Amino acid sequence: xxxxxxxxxxxxxxxxxxxxxxxxxxxxxxxxxxxxxxxxxxxxxxxxxxxxxxxxxxxxxxxxxxxxxxxxxxxxxxxxxxxxxxxxxxxxxxxxxxxxxxxxxxxxxxxxxxxxxxxxxxxxxxxxxxxxxxxxxxxxxxxxxxxxxxxxxxxxxxxxxxxxxxxxxxxxxxxxxxxxxxxxxxxxxxxxxxxxxxxxxx
Amino acid sequence: xxxxxxxxxxxxxxxxxxxxxxxxxxxxxxxxxxxxxxxxxxxxxxxxxxxxxxxxxxxxxxxxxxxxxxxxxxxxxxxxxxxxxxxxxxxxxxxxxxxxxxxxxxxxxxxxxxxxxxxxxxxxxxxxxxxxxxxxxxxxxxxxxxxxxxxxxxxxxxxxxxxxxxxxxxxxxxxxxxxxxxxxxxxxxxxxxxxxxxxxxxxxxxxx
Amino acid sequence: xxxxxxxxxxxxxxxxxxxxxxxxxxxxxxxxxxxxxxxxxxxxxxxxxxxxxxxxxxxxxxxxxxxxxxxxxxxxxxxxxxxxxxxxxxxxxxxxxxxxxxxxxxxxxxxxxxxxxxxxxxxxxxxxxxxxxxxxxxxxxxxxxxxxxxxxxxxxxxxxxxxxxxxxxxxxxxxxxxxxxxxxxxxxxxxxxxxxxxxxxxxxxxxxxxxxxxxxxxxxxxxxxxxxxxxxxxxxxxxxxxxxxxxxxxxxxxxxxxxxxxxxxxxxxxxxxxxxxxxxxxxxxxxxxxxxxxxxxxxxxxxxxxxxxxxxxxxxxxxxxxxxxxxxxxxxxxxxxxxxxxxxxxxxxxxxxxxxxxxxxxxxxxxxxxxxxxxxxxxxxxxxxxxxxxxxxxxxxxxxxxxxxxxxxxxxxxxxxxxxxxxxxxxxxxxxxxxxxxxxxxxxxxxxxxxxxxxxxxxxxxxxxxxxxxxxxxxxxxxxxxxxxxxxxxxxxxxxxxxxxxxxxxxxxxxxxxxxxxxxxxxxxxxxxxxxxxxxxxxxxxxxxxxxxxxxxxxxxxxxxxxxxxxxxxxxxxxxxxx
Numbered sequence: 001x002x003x004x005x006x007x008x009x010x011x012x013x014x015x016x017x018x019x020x021x022x023x024x025x026x027x028x029x030x031x032x033x034x035x036x037x038x039x040x041x042x043x044x045x046x047x048x049x050x051x052x053x054x055x056x057x058x059x060x061x062x063x064x065x066x067x068x069x070x071x072x073x074x075x076x077x078x079x080x081x082x083x084x085x086x087x088x089x090x091x092x093x094x095x096x097x098x099x100x101x102x103x104x105x106x107x108x109x110x111x112x113x114x115x116x117x118x119x120x121x122x123x124x125x126x127x128x129x130x131x132x133x134x135x136x137x138x139x140x141x142x143x144x145x146x147x148x149x150x151x152x153x154x155x156x157x158x159x160x161x162x163x164x165x166x167x168x169x170x171x172x173x174x175x176x177x178x179x180x181x182x183x184x185x186x187x188x189x190x191x192x193x194x195x196x197x198x199x200x201x202x
Numbered sequence: 203x204x205x206x207x208x209x210x211x212x213x214x215x216x217x218x219x220x221x222x223x224x225x226x227x228x229x230x231x232x233x234x235x236x237x238x239x240x241x242x243x244x245x246x247x248x249x250x251x252x253x254x255x256x257x258x259x260x261x262x263x264x265x266x267x268x269x270x271x272x273x274x275x276x277x278x279x280x281x282x283x284x285x286x287x288x289x290x291x292x293x294x295x296x297x298x299x300x301x302x303x304x305x306x307x308x309x310x311x312x313x314x315x316x317x318x319x320x321x322x323x324x325x326x327x328x329x330x331x332x333x334x335x336x337x338x339x340x341x342x343x344x345x346x347x348x349x350x351x352x353x354x355x356x357x358x359x360x361x362x363x364x365x366x367x368x369x370x371x372x373x374x375x376x377x378x379x380x381x382x383x384x385x386x387x388x389x390x391x392x393x394x395x396x397x398x399x400x401x402x403x404x405x406x407x408x409x410x
Numbered sequence: 411x412x413x414x415x416x417x418x419x420x421x422x423x424x425x426x427x428x429x430x431x432x433x434x435x436x437x438x439x440x441x442x443x444x445x446x447x448x449x450x451x452x453x454x455x456x457x458x459x460x461x462x463x464x465x466x467x468x469x470x471x472x473x474x475x476x477x478x479x480x481x482x483x484x485x486x487x488x489x490x491x492x493x494x495x496x497x498x499x500x501x502x503x504x505x506x507x508x509x510x511x512x513x514x515x516x517x518x519x520x521x522x523x524x525x526x527x528x529x530x531x532x533x534x535x536x537x538x539x540x541x542x543x544x545x546x547x548x549x550x551x552x553x554x555x556x557x558x559x560x561x562x563x564x565x566x567x568x569x570x571x572x573x574x575x576x577x578x579x580x581x582x583x584x585x586x587x588x589x590x591x592x593x594x595x596x597x598x599x600x601x602x603x604x605x606x607x608x609x610x611x612x613x614x615x616x617x618x619x620x621x622x623x624x625x626x627x628x629x630x631x632x633x634x635x636x637x638x639x640x641x642x643x644x645x646x647x648x649x650x651x652x653x654x655x656x657x658x659x660x661x662x663x664x665x666x667x668x669x670x671x672x673x674x675x676x677x678x679x680x681x682x683x684x685x686x687x688x689x690x691x692x693x694x695x696x697x698x699x700x701x702x703x704x705x706x707x708x709x710x711x712x713x714x715x716x717x718x719x720x721x722x723x724x725x726x727x728x729x730x731x732x733x734x735x736x737x738x739x740x741x742x743x744x745x746x747x748x749x750x751x752x753x754x755x756x757x758x759x760x761x762x763x764x765x766x767x768x769x770x771x772x773x774x775x776x777x778x779x780x781x782x783x784x785x786x787x788x789x790x791x792x793x794x795x796x797x798x799x800x801x802x803x804x805x806x807x808x809x810x811x812x813x814x815x816x817x818x819x820x821x822x823x824x825x826x827x828x829x830x831x832x833x834x835x836x837x838x839x840x841x842x843x844x845x846x847x848x849x850x851x852x853x854x855x856x857x858x859x860x861x862x863x864x865x866x867x868x869x870x871x872x873x874x875x876x877x878x879x880x881x882x883x884x885x886x887x888x889x890x891x892x893x894x895x896x897x898x899x900x901x902x903x904x905x906x907x908x909x910x911x912x913x914x915x916x917x918x919x920x921x922x923x924x925x926x927x928x929x930x931x932x933x934x935x936x937x938x939x940x941x942x943x944x945x946x947x948x949x950x951x952x953x954x955x956x957x958x959x960x961x962x963x964x965x966x967x968x969x970x971x972x973x974x975x976x977x978x979x980x981x982x983x984x985x986x987x988x989x
Contacts (some may be wrong), residue, residue, distance in 0.1 A: 021280035046795075053754050054268075071346075092572060128347075129323060152352075153348065154360045156364065158320060250984070254690065258756075261757075293665065294664070332587070348771060374798070393591055398586065403589075404598070405586045
């Protein structure tokens with residue numbers, strides 16, 4: 001019969017249409033909130049999702065996975081008196097590993113002797129060149145540069161898109177919050193190293 | 203701030219208590235902006251990788267229709283928004299500028315992603331324009347390579363906020379002579395020639 | 411250690427005495443052919459030895475030796491390893507006979523070599539610039555040609571550290587922009603070349619008198635801004651009424667200088683750049699490139715990594731084909747429903763990429779001899795939920811939705827026909843080649859990675875029209891699911907990286923060609939190393955670019971309305987076509 005194929009296709013679209021409202025009703029009676037709730041979002045991102053697929057950004061946000069990378073930031077430890085102790089040693093590996101070469105580092109030097117210090121005096125990342133590839137974070141030997149999860153960065157003026165040291169520095173607590181698993185792993189490695197050092201010293 | 207829908211009904215003047223909830227009072231600006239912000243039609247125009255994220259943002263999961271932005275017009279004559287979604291090359295630039303010139307006012311430009319904002323990872327390339335803002339007035343820059351659909355929508359919300367702040371008295375398209383504002387189209391010569399820079403090009407090239 | 415490009419044990423030097431000599435440079439393989447005898451040699455290769463598929467043509471600028479080299483890779487469509495031959499030319503006035511009479515698939519690739527390297531192919535029917543515009547100054551891939559924002563020959567640039575005060579590249583340029591002009595250039599006296607050469611390449615205008623009415627051909631420009639050109643592609647079409655008389659593609663609107671930048675980059679720097687070639691399929695792009703470098707350096711890949719790579723490749727293929735079907739239907743006018751359904755599946759697959767690699771589209775996941783990070787059991791569970799449950803269901807749903815649809819059938823059947831002979835002739839690869847009845851799939855014909863371990867069929871269709879190109883995508887989705895299911899069951903535990911992944915990879919001098927079956931066709935990377943940390947030559951054999959060679963023969967004689975679906979059915983991505 002001519003038109004059978006079209007009818008068959010329409011059957012598929014009708015089923016999708018039906019699923020949308022059917023699922024809404026099912027959620028209403030049994031499970032609770034389908035929208036604006038973490039379990040609702042998780043269900044809509046699972047293999048069983050059907051019907052409405054929309055995540056209603058900005059009211060609800062699709063959670064990003066731990067490995068998600070956007071722009072880089074520098075991790076600092078909070079000292080006892082609240083001072084920021086950057087993990088960065090200005091070794092320059094990130095600027096060498098950066099494919100579009102958007103990382104610029106001025107190494108600090110001792111004002112008296114002129115010898116280079118293990119800390120950056122200035123640090124720039126050109127966000128308009130950065131390709132969010134994560135190479136800097138991957139090859140940083142001091143766990144000092146990491147990729148951020150914050151993607152809400154739209155601006156009216158791009159003059160501020162050269163992120164400087166002040167803008168880039170974020171506390172280690174923030175890092176632990178966005179990447180708990182990685183942070184845990186790195187801490188374990190660090191503690192093991194320190195333990196080995198201590199046992200050697202004994 | 204309060205939600206956008208409330209703004210429409212809170213003009214900043216005091217409404218007598220007996221009229222509250224019975225009449226809608228607003229300023230002309232707010233009504234005008236509310237209408238425009240809720241029907242920003244982007245041009246169906248993709249350049250590079252970012253265009254795919256733009257399509258993804260239009261698709262079911264992020265659904266820009268919720269912002270009145272689902273009507274993507276293939277013709278610049280019907281569009282309000284030029285979403286520069288990706289790397290602008292020198293070869294493509296005259297066409298992008300022409301499309302912008304063909305758009306009717308009011309028009310907006312959003313530079314999506316690092317390439318459109320400032321050249322991105324391809325900035326050093328010989329055929330790449332290091333930022334569309336060298337030619338077009340950009341309203342919102344969205345960093346990222348590529349910006350995720352949520353980042354794009356965040357940029358769109360920023361654009362809506364910008365529209366909200368405009369005043370009908372001051373907007374460019376109601377000023378005198380606004381119709382004649384067109385950006386001179388670049389020319390493809392031995393390299394890209396910006397007509398606005400002709401004297402400089404002549405002078406520098408002479409020096410060698 | 412360098413693994414030479416696999417070749418058959420043929421003594422071509424004995425077969426063609428005086429014409430062919432073996433390439434005996436350290437790390438190189440193949441044969442060097444005399445330029446004058448090239449056409450006869452190639453014809454004999456094709457007809458007597460069966461190398462009927464010209465895979466890649468490219469040039470290399472050996473500046474220190476003052477030589478230019480044209481490199482050809484040919485294969486047999488019956489399978490097996492390939493053959494490399496080269497022609498060496500002087501840097502001044504390099505001329506070589508065109509291979510288009512023997513292999514018409516050389517057409518665009520030779521134009522590219524002319525455009526970027528300035529190698530003249532005598533006898534080429536239409537030797538114009540292809541990626542840059544006519545009138546552009548210089549041939550950019552020459553090693554002594556420098557771009558306006560030139561900083562140093564190779565990365566990493568010394569200005570970034572330890573005295574890396576940020577400065578804009580614009581400030582270093584005398585024009586304060588990404589431009590440079592020849593000395594004494596006067597923009598007022600200069601006359602643009604325009605598109606005269608392009609329009610000249612079209613079939614002649616013809617004015618005839620029919621029934622007392624003057625009829626004429628008209629020229630239609632489609633693109634670069636057109637909703638159905640899948641990006642910034644432009645087609646110039648001559649029409650007789652509604653029939654297409656002649657068609658010339660114009661590209662380069664997204665030419666992002668991938669290869670020039672790639673030759674300044676270190677080997678690893680190029681990995682995230684490959685993501686941006688075919689931006690739908692960053693995983694397969696990564697794989698091809700990793701393969702080429704691994705061949706060059708001889709790094710082994712651990713077992714688990716091979717499985718991870720296969721899983722990622724096949725997921726990429728599935729989402730690419732879903733999108734293709736959705737977009738093809740968009741071109742047909744089925745506005746949005748199939749495309750929206752396709753994007754739903756793609757989003758679920760991208761969720762996996764995002765969790766594994768950190769980014770939805772630009773995965774940057776593969777490393778030389780490994781992958782960036784391990785796949786956790788939770789992610790693997792998600793993959794298997796898709797591979798065993800959701801995606802097979804959805805492939806069937808697409809089948810029900812579209813395959814028998816009368817509109818789709820009548821719009822696609824018999825449209826854009828390409829015979830198997832023509833498909834091979836024009837170096838078509840990937841699903842479009844197999845839809846024309848040639849069962850050539852690199853995963854079977856010349857297996858790489860661990861594809862020889864899986865039980866799957868090469869999908870073939872025989873009519874070579876757009877309908878078959880649609881069907882074969884569904885077939886391939888199902889075959890990919892088969893591979894995926896086996897890979898998930900078999901994946902072993904173990905390390906994911908051989909040695910330590912470093913940001914500086916040194917390679918021995920030599921050449922390598924890594925090729926994989928990407929979702930769009932044969933994706934090849936040709937690398938020449940001079941023993942440092944940066945490639946001397948980095949060339950991408952992009953399937954989208956070469957598949958378009960056959961487009962003209964597919965659309966001529968058809969209707970203008972069918973052009974968009976023939977074009978959509980080939981499956982091209984502009985990022986890869988223009989690079």
